[in-house]
Amino acid sequence: MTKHLGFMLVSALLPVLASAQEMQTVKIGFSSPLTGPQASAGKDNQGGVQLAIERLNAQGLVVGGKKVKFELLSEDDQADPRTGVSVAQKLVDQGIKAIVGPYNSGVTIPASRVYNEAGIVIATVASNPKITQQGFQYLYRVAASDSQLGGRMALYAAKELKLKKVAVIDDRTAYGQGLADEFVKVAKANGIDIVSRDFTNDKASDFSAILTSIKGRKPDGVFLGGYAPQGGPIKRQMVQLGIDVPLMGGDGICSPEMGRLGGDSIGERVYCTQGGALLDKLADGRRFAADYQTKFKRPAETYAASFYDGMMLIAKAMKAANSVEPKTYGPALAAIKYKGVSGNYEFDNKHDLKQSPVTIFRFKDSLPVPLTSY
Template sequence: MMVILAALPALAIAQETQVVQIGFSGPLTGAQASAGKDNQGGLSMAIDKLNAQGLVIGGKKIKFEAVMEDDQADPRSGVGVAQKLSDMHVKAIIGPYNSGVTIPASRVYNDSGIVMATVASNPKITQQGFTNVFRVAASDSQLGGKMALYAAKELKVKQVSIIDDRTAYGQGLAEEFAKVAKANGIKVISTDFTNDKATDFTAILTSIKGKKPDAIFYGGYSPQGGPMVRQMKQLGLNTLMLGGDGICAPEMGRLGGDAITDQVYCTQGGAMLDKLASGKTFAAEYQKRFGRPAETYAASFYDGMMVVAAAMKAANSVEPKQYVTALAKIKYKGVAGEYEFDANRDLKQSPVTVFRFKDGLPVALTSY
C-alpha cells in the first residue's frame, strides 16, 4: 500500500507534462550545411532554455521537443519535409532557411494550420496572404536595399555589375539591390546569372573585368561567394564584392582563403550582437556549447522559438489556431532585435547591419 501511495505524486506529475513538438527545416547536408547547423544550434539552445524554465501552459507543464529535418536547401525536399512535419502535427515550424524552400513549403504548413517562423527573405513569402506564416528576420527589400544605400552613400560606388544564383533568395536580393542602386545614382553596367551548384565563375568574371565596375554585387550564398572572390583575385579583378546575408558568414573566409579581404561587404538582418548585452551573452553561450561561433542566423532561430513560446504563453495554449492571434499582436524583445509584426506578418522594424570582412570573418560596421 505504501509503495502505491509513494508512486501517486510521480504519476500526477507525469500526467501534467505535455510534450510539444517543434519542427525544424534547414540544410543539414550539402553545400549549405554550415548555415543549417548554425540555425539548428540556435533552436536547440532556445528549447533547452525554455524547458529549464518549467513553463506551464493550459494547466500543464510543457516540455518542448525539436524534430530536426534536413531539407537540403532543395524545394522538393523542403515540401517533403513540410508534409512529414504536418503529418506529425508539430505545433510550430522554425525555418526554413532558404527562400526557394520556404515559398512552396509555406503553403503546406499554412494549409495544415501550423505556424511557421522563417528567416527566409524573399518578399513573396509574406505576400501570399497566409495567416500562419511569419518572417522573423529582414526581407530582401531591407537587405538588398540597405546594401545599395550603403554602396551609394558610404562607398561612393558609381558603376556595379550584378550576379545572382537564380534561387528565389539570390534573384530577389539582386532585384532589390538593383532597384535601390539605380534610385541612388548607381549605374548597373552588367547582369549575369550562375546557379547554386556552380564552382567556376571565370567566364562571367572575365567579361565583367572588361567593363571595369567599382563593385560586384552577388545575390547568393557563401559556397559560391567564397570561390567567386578567390577567382576574382586570380583574374586580377580588384573591385569591391558586395552581398547580403547569404555571404555574411565565416564560411566565406574558409572557402575564399586570403582573397576574402576588407574589400568584401555584406548585410545581415538584426542589430549588432556585440553591441548588445543580450547578444554578447548569447554569443558566449553558443561558443561554449558548440565550440564554434554563432554565425548568420543562430540568434534569429533562437528568437523565433522564444517568440512562438511567448505567444503560446499569452494565449495559454500550444495549439496554433489558438496562439496565432497572440503572435500577430506580440511585442517581444529578443537577442537579435525587437519582434512586432505588421499586417503581412513581416517585422515592423528590422535593423540591418553592414559587415566588412577582416581576417576572413565578417565584422559589424554599422546598423543602417
C-alpha cells in the same frame, strides 16, 4: 472520524497533484540544409533552436495547466524546394505545433503552403518579399526582407563607397534573385549604373567566364545575390583575374564560410548586410554568443540568434494564449511585442517585422566584422 477526514482530504488532493505533474510533449519542427554546400548555415540555425528549447524545458513552462516539454524534430531540406515540400509534409504528419524555418526562400515559398494549409505556425528568416505577400495566416518572418537587405547594401554602396558602376551576379534562387532585384532597384535610384547582370546557380564553383566578361565592363563593384559557397570562390577568382573591386552581398555571404572557401582573398573589400542589431553591442547578445560558443564549440554565425528568438517568440505566444494549438496562439503571435537577442519583435499586418535594423559588415582576416547599422 479524524482519520476518515484525512483520507478524504488526501483523496481530494490527488487529482490536483496529478494534474500539477502532468506533462505535455509539444513537437517543434526545424527545416534547414544540414548537408551539402549550405550545411554550415543549417547547423548554425539548428544550434539556435536547440539552445532555445533547452532553456525553455529547463524553465518548466506551463501552458493550459500542463507542464510543457518541447521536442525538436530536425529535418534536412538540402536547400532544395522539392525536398523542402517533402520535409514539410513529413513534419505535418508527425504532429508538430510550429516550424522554425525554413532557411532558404526557394524552400520556404512552396513549403509554407503545406504548413499553412495544415494550420502550423511558421517562423522563418527567409527574405524574399513574395513569402509574406502570399497572405498566409500562420506565416511570420522573424528577420529582415530582401527589400531591407539588398536596398541597404545599395544605399551603402552609393553613399559610403561612392560606387558608380556595379556588375550583378544572381544565382537564380528565390533568395538570390529577390536580393539582386532589390539591390538593382535602389542602386539605380541612387545613381549607380548596373553595367551587367549575369546568372549562375547555387551549385556552381567556376565563375571564370562570367568574371572575364565582367572585367571587360570595368565596374567599380560587384554584387552577388547568392550564398557563401559561391561567394568565396567568386572573390578568389576575382583576385586571380585582377578584378580589384569590392564584392558585396546580403546575409547569404555574411558568414565565416566565406573565409573558409575564399581564403586570403576574403578581406576588407568584401561587404555584406545582415538583419538585426549588433550582438556584441547588446548584453543579451553577448550572453547568447558566449553560451552558444560554450555549448557547440563554435561561434554563432548568421542566423543562430534569429532561430533562437523565433522559438522563444512561439513559446511566449503559447503562454500568452494559454494554448499550444496554432489556431489559438497564432493571433497572440500577431500581437506580440518581444525583446529578443537580435532585436525587438513586432509584426505588421503582413507578418513582417515592423522594424528590422540592418547591419553592414566588412570582412577582416576572413571573418565578417560589423561596421554600422544602416
